[in-house]
Amino acid sequence: MNIKDTLISALQGDKHSINRLCDHFRRISVAYLRTKANRNNLLLSHLYKNIDDLALDCIADLFGQEGDCLSQIEGYLDDTEIEKLKESEVATKLRRLIFSKVNEGLYRNYRNFDPSLSKIIRNLKRTLDEGKVEGARYDSNTGDIEFEEKDKPRANMPEEILEIKLSSALSRISNTVDAVQELKNILIEEREYSSKVSLVSFAVILRKSFAYRLEMEEKDKLGNSMSLYKERELHTFIKNCIATERVQLFQTYVSSGKINEKHFEKYLLVVKDILVADFIKHSPREGYFEHFEFYFPEISYERYRDEYRKIIEYMAKGIRQRLLLVLKNEENFSKFDLW
Structure with missing residues (x-):
């Protein structure tokens, strides 16, 4: 049974299909989390002690309690819309939903693990939602900060390069509006890379860069x-x-x-x-x-x-x-x- 038929049967209450759908969501969540974990970010290591548990935690509310099962999925993609879509289109829309839930789950875990980081994430979202930087927006489905698209699809800028570029611009950053503007300038200058960046990843880079700079300033002032x-x-x-x-x-x-x-x-x-x-x-x-x-x-x-x-x-x-x-x-x- 393909994912479109599985989804239709699950929304109709078939328990076997619900279990298959949950397993499908879990596998995609794990794969998505692993792409982030492979970046060797030390902050993520605390959260990834059991990646399967983290994946299930991120998608758990999509399946709800008995009697309210799949209500969020149905609200996102109802029977009428599903029937009109191709198999590949259904799969794409479900992946977007899963990615969104994983990003929400990571943010929730980040908030518990590092309150300072959660403030940066929240302030970045507000800056983007309020349109304070021209051409910048937040895509809640993918968790990305997006700017105007370039001529053709390009690879995302590696986080290591973004961190180096951003570190040289820290003196010009005093708030999240400045941070998003500097990100925009960096992506305009680096034409070979995509015009979008994960919001959470950008927040982590900001957090690390500022913490390192402040640490160096303290060492310069106080010595030993x-x-x-x-x-x-x-x-x-x-x-x-x-x-x-x-x-x-x-x-x-x-x-x-x-x-x-x-x-x-x-x-x-x-x-x-x-x-x-x-x-x-x-x-x-x-x-x-x-x-x-x-x-x-x-x-x-x-x-x-x-x-x-x-x-x-x-x-x-x-x-x-x-x-x-x-x-x-x-x-x-x-x-x-x-x-």
């Missing part, structure tokens, strides 16, 4: 003195400063009824992330809103600016000042006088 202080100690400084300031801030905001305690605790997490980004520098510098949005994804930038920004900035300023006082008293942290 920074080796006396480990990340854990810096995290402890930040944690202790937040705990100290928390008492007064609680009285100011929660006891007075200005905000509820649940939101107050989230605000402190936002401030912690801001300070970690500023002082430990494991990720590209981001505005306060990017950190706020991670804990309050339902709140727009306009609402944040009007209702929340002053509180976050006030809390961050007070805790930052206390942290600076602590660091000034610590040997080898005189560099923070300049902040």
